[in-house]
Amino acid sequence: MEVINKMVTLLPNVEVLKIINETRARETKKKKHDQDSKLSTLLFETSSYLNQTPVASQNEEHFCKLVEVLKPVKLTQAEILQIANLRPSSSIELQLIIEDCEERIKTEEQLELKSLQCYHRWRQNLWTRAKQPTDRKRANTEYDRAYFGFVLA
Structure with a gap:
């Protein structure tokens, strides 16, 4: 077996899901x-998981803004x-992701990351509890503006 297209870059799960949805749409337009x-099975299973x-x-805009928020942490x-992909919800998960976490990251930055974790946990809980997509969007928008000073997505 030969690799035809080598991996060029790493992709966030947001982009992977977008590519999968686009590919599924193209596949469904084809005749049976x-x-x-x-391929259809693979796309369905991956999409279901994500x-x-x-x-x-x-969405991609949310990922870009998250990167902006994390830039000062180096x-x-x-x-x-x-x-971005795993959305760690505890300090232990964060320390497993960041190499030499305690040596590289200051206490204030660790607290900032922990508050970001709490924010994402809160937002995910809110999202699952909201019954209508408009409720989710309105609550997320208000909290994003209060927390970050801008709307994440």
């Missing part, structure tokens, strides 16, 4: 006999990507 059943994670309530690109 032209569709690849294995839709059960926090990425389901995010994390590596891989660490930022893992934080």
Whole structure:
């Protein structure tokens, strides 16, 4: 077996889900006999998994703004990507993601990251409790503006 297209870059789960949804849309437009059943299964399973994670309530703009918020902490690109994808909810999870966390990151920055974790936990809980998409968006917008000074998404 030969690798035809090498991996060029790492992608956040937000972009992966977008690509999967676009590919699924293209596949469903094809005639039934032209569709690849294995590809359809793979797309369905991956999409189902990603839709059960926090990425389901995010978009690319949200990821970009999260990167802006994390820039002052001086994390590596891989660490930022893992934080965006995994949404750590505890200090232990954060320390597993950030190499030499206690040595590299000041106490104030750790507190900032912990408050960001609390924010994402709160937002995810709110999102799952809200019954209507408009309720979710309104609550998220108000909290984002109060917390960050701008709206994440």
